[in-house]
Amino acid sequence: MRNTRPSFAEGKQECAAIGKAAAPCEKPGGKEGRASVGNRRIRQCWFALRHGAEVLRDLDFRLAKGGFYFLTGPSGAGKTSLLQLLYLARRPTRGRIQLFDQDLTDAPRDVLPDFRRRIGVVFQDFRLIRHLSAFDNVALPLRIAGRSDAEVEGPVREMLAWVGLADRASARPPTLSGGEQQRVAIARAVISQPELLVADEPTGNVDADMATRLLHLFTALNRLGTTIVVATHDVSLIARTPGARLMRLEKGSMADPTGILRNPPTEVRGR
Numbered sequence: 001m002r003n004t005r006p007s008f009a010e011g012k013q014e015c016a017a018i019g020k021a022a023a024p025c026e027k028p029g030g031k032e033g034r035a036s037v038g039n040r041r042i043r044q045c046w047f048a049l050r051h052g053a054e055v056l057r058d059l060d061f062r063l064a065k066g067g068f069y070f071l072t073g074p075s076g077a078g079k080t081s082l083l084q085l086l087y088l089a090r091r092p093t094r095g096r097i098q099l100f101d102q103d104l105t106d107a108p109r110d111v112l113p114d115f116r117r118r119i120g121v122v123f124q125d126f127r128l129i130r131h132l133s134a135f136d137n138v139a140l141p142l143r144i145a146g147r148s149d150a151e152v153e154g155p156v157r158e159m160l161a162w163v164g165l166a167d168r169a170s171a172r173p174p175t176l177s178g179g180e181q182q183r184v185a186i187a188r189a190v191i192s193q194p195e196l197l198v199a200d201e202p203t204g205n206v207d208a209d210m211a212t213r214l215l216h217l218f219t220a221l222n223r224l225g226t227t228i229v230v231a232t233h234d235v236s237l238i239a240r241t242p243g244a245r246l247m248r249l250e251k252g253s254m255a256d257p258t259g260i261l262r263n264p265p266t267e268v269r270g271r
């Protein structure tokens with residue numbers, strides 16, 4: 001039961017909402033290939049689009065459970081595509097993907113929603129539900145997990161305050177700025193303290209101060225045991241996250257041009 005984990009309040013001044021709201025559930029590529037995380041692994045994975053273009057090539061790595069990873073690389077390198085494999089929106093064309101100690105490469109479609117509920121996703125294009133308020137968008141994962149209105153109220157209010165949107169709780173996404181929508185999307189992704197958080201350019205639309213605040217949210221979540229994978233071009237985020245590991249994609253393959261980065265990541269310092 002993840003409710004037994006320490007709460008955010010035990011971190012520095014981080015938001016306690018996630019610890020309070022955590023749902024009581026358990027915890028996730030070519031050639032014949034695999035992407036993996038601890039017990040999450042991608043083995044010799046290749047991914048091609050429907051029209052045949054190969055987007056990811058021969059990826060073979062394992063993400064340590066509880067690790068913090070940044071995924072970098074030029075535009076078009078395949079970062080979003082790799083994240084899509086990790087949050088089970090796509091399957092590898094060749095190779096194996098193992099998440100939450102299970103090989104899900106060929107898992108029946110109807111079992112995937114249960115696994116996806118264990119993953120928080122911050123989409124590059126936010127994907128908020130337009131007709132729901134900011135409050136109800138953030139509350140969604142908790143309600144799906146069966147939380148009552150009384151249980152949802154406090155953590156969602158606190159989370160909205162943490163991302164600077166306390167006064168925008170009843171606003172609908174079309175009336176929010178891009179940066180505000182991004183913060184709602186982040187709040188929704190982290191509110192239930194997922195086992196794996198996958199974020200695609202999560203600070204692309206916010207100012208430097210808010211980026212720092214959101215980074216604190218991610219590191220606090222990570223301290224509670226969530227494996228974090230953040231795709232970003234923002235090198236300052238990476239520099240400010242001690243212990244995080246880097247994965248660099250270039251033209252669909254893992255690259256390590258400097259020799260300093262450790263690719264593929266196989267371990268996490270201090271864990």
Ligand SMILES: Nc1ncnc2c1ncn2[C@@H]1O[C@H](COP(=O)(O)OP(=O)(O)OP(=O)(O)O)[C@@H](O)[C@H]1O
Nearest residue numbers: 049053055073074075076077078079080081082124
């Ligand atoms: N639906 C699609 N149809 C055609 N090509 C696509 C599609 N989605 C992605 N691609 C192509 O796949 C490649 C990888 O795209 P992807 O979005 O994964 O890259 P990225 O590293 O996330 O880029 P960015 O940093 O710009 O977001 C690119 O060449 C892109 O043009």
